[in-house]
Amino acid sequence: MIKMKPDTPILAKISARNVNVFYGDKQAINDVSIDVWVDQVTALIGPSGCGKSTFLRTLNRMNDTIPIARTDGDIRLDGEDIYAPAMDVVQLRARVGMVFQKPNPFPKSIYENVAYGPRIHGLASSRQQLDTVVEQSLRRAGLWDEVKDRLSESGTALSGGQQQRLCIARAIAVDPEVILMDEPCSALDPIATAKIEELIQALKGRYAIVIVTHNMQQAARVSQRTAFFHLGSLVEYGATSDIFTNPRQERTKDYITGRYG
């Protein structure tokens, strides 16, 4: 059982309690409780199949799209139950955005990729306002200077790293509160990875960020809090600096030092 240590005085942005996820008969997540905060990047690490991505996807109800998946427990966004019947899932996913492993821009122009969300959510009332949102989002994603002269070109024509930053700009454009990232750099080269990591640092504070990564060094570099998952359970959750220098649990230690079976 993991004891939560509320070591920051501010309220958690997302508070998950006793979360279980089942795929049919198989239990993928077992009684996980975690808080994430706005001013901290939270990294979820663990071996393949440990449930970290599954858990990440419970935070904006992406598992709802899998018919055999069933989630129970209590997940609150600013105290609001995101699994409540009254919760508008489309609205939820605007508030809790997601960036995937492989960049997945729409086969549309760079501009349209970013403008799409604000438009359908009615966040811009004029073309001028939409232009502002697009520019601001691309700037925050660190992409503006590279694409400002070719906004009408296709998003898929960009390099992998640029596409990923475009996807981040797209997530930012609807003014989310939380950004979930599922191995956002696994398809990128080290320079593109460094740019994304730098971007994560810049976005921290404005958004709560939860990142799943297989790259332990990346978790150590970008996050302030790290959660180690194993076999569907949360083994250890604490300050990243503690987890990587002095983990409390034997299983965490074995995993991060490369001794895991």
Added chain:
Amino acid sequence: MVDHTVTAFDDDLSELRGLIAQMGGLAERAIVEAMEALKRHDLEAAEAIIAGDKQIDALEMQVERLAVQLIALRAPLANDLREVVAALKIAGVIERVGDYAKNIARRIAAIEDHGDIEPLSVLPAMAVLASTMVHDVLDAYAARDPEAAIRVVESDRAVDDFYNSLFRVLVTYMMENPASIGQVAHLLFIAKNLERVGDHATNIAEMVYYAATGIHMGERERGASLSA
């Protein structure tokens, strides 16, 4: 401890530990031999000790190179990281212990006729204590044993007591025999060197403790020696 999935990682760590053990063994022996040479006034042995210190210095460089390489290529974490950092620091401290042995050896030539200097009989006992601390702390390092590290820290008090009493005796001796001041001052420095060896063994013990547990041993109460 469970082995790493990448076995070459374990090989590198074993090599690092081997180098530290080798360095420590040389430094410990240099202290003992310096004291033997002092007793016998054996200038040849003293020269050998001075020359032998180069080997300790070379090993320190080897530890440094391997540790940097290990950090760069293996990106050690948690207890592995603490161990590599500890090895790096411990090598530096052992090098200092070697320097103290060398310093003692250098003074032997200056202390010619010491047969009648009574306090000299206490120095070898102090040297045994200090070199035993070095020996024991290396055992604690090899066994990753935090309890043994604490015992080493505790034994430093005895070395400090030796030094404090020697200090008083030697100062008294100098006052009574002004002609001997030059030689006895050397003996005083030798006692001080041995006292520092004990302190260094204590530092190593603290590093061993931290590497093994991830917790700092805490500020130890050092025997305040006003005479130092």
